[in-house]
Amino acid sequence: MRKPCCEKQEMNKGAWSKQEDQKLIDYINKNGEGCWRALPQAAGLLRCGKSCRLRWINYLRPDLKRGNFAEDEEDLIIKLHALLGNRWSLIAGRLPGRTDNEVKNYWNSHLRRKLINKGIDPNNHKLITHKFHNQTIMSPMAQIIDNIDQPKINGDQKIIIINNNNYEEQVSDGASTGLEDESSYGLPDLNLDLSISIPNSSSQILHHHHHQEEEEEDNNQVHQNPNIHFASSSSTLLLFQ
């Protein structure tokens, strides 16, 4: 049913030449974005519309920032990824001047490794742990996690929060609705503060003696352990230790 985006035979592929870029820029400056299917012919380009769109969005758009990611941008990407998963366009939408492709590439080439090195599983943002003699212990790296914007309380106290909820519940239809509501997410200055409150059943604690049947007991011990904290809000996620 679905046709290839360009059934034309003689289409250029691969890297764009300066001349092609200029043609695309000139055309869009004159006619605006959109109607990508018809654009190549109108602009005199031997490219498929899809390729033109990608080139414009990821490279030629005048509002692109380009250059290295700042530290706060990195932190924001990590936090947003924890919330949204691989929804790069949504993440990029919160980073002015950045494209989804750029964010995705940066994640895959830098941030993934960075998290792994810190003992954090980049897929679920949980600490990487190892089972050892029926004990769950943190990896050595996890124990020396340093300052990727770690939420801390009163200096030395660190937060360990794990969220069992499927994020889809939290950001349901966020692509089209919820996330556009700045107020509900505290954006653009993304409010990801992890509130401290009474534990609930969906939260887990990561620590050395964690067993399922002990969870209740563990929770009760929280107030005695200054290093363990919970957040019960539906947007809880574990990011950092």
Next chain:
DNA sequence: AATGCGGTCAACCGCGAATAA
């Protein structure tokens, strides 16, 4: 100098969603 390797990033591909007819 030549080669191999790993990292980066621009571009492509395939698919589902959205929209038009």
Next chain:
DNA sequence: TTTATTCGCGGTTGACCGCAT
């Protein structure tokens, strides 16, 4: 409502580059 078309997204690929050997 169904079918055709376009758009946008995320995953993947491959060219290029720098570094080590």
